[in-house]
Amino acid sequence: MVTEKLTDKKTIGITSANERVLTDLVVAGHFGSEIEAAKFAMAQAIEAGTERGTSEGAGTKWNVGSLDPDGALKAVVEALYPEEKLPYRLVEHLMNEGLRLCDKGDALPPDVAGMVISLAKEE
């Protein structure tokens, strides 16, 4: 039986495999920073119905204070995943999963235009 870790993360990391995708995503999506691109990737994962989980092998990239200075990210994740007790761990997982979803391989950049243009329209 796997026991949930009781303390939330103070830093968020990206796996080495996802670092390249993140770099490509920043360029392809004209993001102002890697953080904005990572949040976009996280949103993709949420929208794809990614379930709770943890990411193994993610290093240390951002302090949660700089990633989520107003706590909005944490609040949103808590709202969307009410049973989650360690929101930043989940944020890390969602960001890495999102980047994995954005990966089109070495040859192609992530299709940000496609993802944005196909966003669900308001009813």
Next chain:
Amino acid sequence: MLRIKTIHMKNFGAFKGDQSFDLPDEEGVSIFYGENMRGKTTLLNAFRFALIGKIIGRGRRQVSFHDMINWEARSEGERSFEVRIDLMHAGAEYRLTRTCKPKKGTPDPAVHDDYVTEYFLERGGHILSPQQAELELERILPEQISRFFLFDGELLQEYEDLMHSESDIGRKISSAIERILGLPTLTKSRDSLKAALDRAEANVALAAQGDQKTREYGNQLQSLVDERDILTKDLFRQESELDELRGRKAAIEDDMRRRERMGALFDKRDRLNEEIDALKQHVDERIEEVKIAMNSAWSAVIRTRLKAAVDEHRKRENELQSLVNRAQILRELADGDEQSCPTCLQTVTEEAQEIIRAQLPTGDEKASSEAQRELASVRRRLDALDEQLAKANPEALRQIWRSLETRKLEIYAKQGEIEEIERQLSSDAEDELRGLRREYDSVFRQITALETGVAETGEKLEENANYRDKIQKSLDKLAGGETDLAIKRRDYTSRVHALFAASVDTYREQLRHRVEADASRFFQQLTTEPEYAGLRINDSYGLTIVHRDGSDIPVRSAGAEHVVALSLVAALQNNAQLRGPIVVDSPFGRLDGGHRANIVETLPDMADQVIVLVYEEELPPARAREALKGRLRAEWTLERQSARHTELVKQ
């Protein structure tokens, strides 16, 4: 009547090594089938090279001799090519051999100018001297009229364009047409008679000078005749220069027509580049907007989920708020802090307080504070959700990206067009085109100056003729003896000259009517439009389609141009003094099935010997056999051996 009997090629284009074929002696059609790039145009060029020493590619561009040596043979060390044809003309047998080889002292030729061509002509097995050979060739098939015997069907429509224009090429073609039809025989006679008339007038002057009574007139007439000779010589010189310049202008016009498309391509490329620059600026502006919009893109992606979460949290907030409110009121009533019920406003008695206290759950304090904590937590999340929802605008994001992508796609499309254009343009084509335009302007100015000179000389000649006429009349009254005889000779020559001059116009008119009638007949055979009644010819042999109600059809499609031009070629063949074979590459151009069928059926009527170069899809062999029946004399296939080697195979 010129007939080709055999053609032999050696390392000519795709035809590697020695390859030859005999054409049937009987009248009819011979067909060569070959897919694209197998050498159909090369085969047409083999005839052209042998007969006039030229090789013309698509777009009427002269092909470099260097490129015409079979590539495989060249890589094996071959440096020359040769075409030999056996002909029959006016009962005599000819063999024409033309060779292209490197110039002396050019061991490693690389460009067109490194080569030289030589030919020799045999008649009845005897080699003719170079001068004789040149005269015979000029008689058998002059270069100027070769375009009506050897032609690329895809270029046919140009002839009609040219003949309707006032261009120098148009004049050249009209003159070539008259040459085919035999008009020069008459015009040369007329010109010889003019020379005889001039001599007769000079003799009148000479005779008058020998007589005391007429000497003064004789002297004046002699001086006018001398002046006329000088002016005439001057006029010839000017006209000859003008002719040469017009020839040059025609060649430049021809070149420019060919490059007109290239000029248009340059203009299009420049315009596309300007459009791309403007689009790139738009893209840069859109990217700035995108950068700002992407800060909150993550919220837009999950907007639907955010909204659902807000609804759930709002519901929970209400539940918790009710719970907290109820607990607080009950506590206040139980503790007696509140004297009256907040709902019914009745006073709460001691007994009622007891009942309320009994109803209060145990541990209520703790439950209430938990509800309050949860309520605070729900509100915190609600605030965050509301804030993100306010930022999330997927529609705006979608529009900005769509606009950005649309412009990027436009740029890619235009860049693709530019690449395609640049593939069609050679690197130095732009400079060549500019040089050509400059040369055209210069030749045009020279022609204008010379035309003025010719007009002035003509006026002086007319003035001279008027003076001479006056003196002649005075002489006629005084003349006698030798002068009288000379005058009679002059008058006789004058009448004969006038007769021939008039006959040129009459014959030209008759020819035009005959060509018009024959072209109309062929046109009716070829066209699929039943309302077209025929063709009307103009002074320069341009043809206009006539509707059956008698009106002209003013605008013609490319297909109609093609059919009209084919009708003209057939009519010229029918009326030509110099009759010969027709060798035609792609005779159908862009014509539809109905026209194609008509052309196939008409081909045998166009000339005694017709050689057609087609690909099978254009004219399936079964259809050709069915349409031509016994008039199909031979079929060959151009078979691929390799990309640079084609073999002729008889079917």
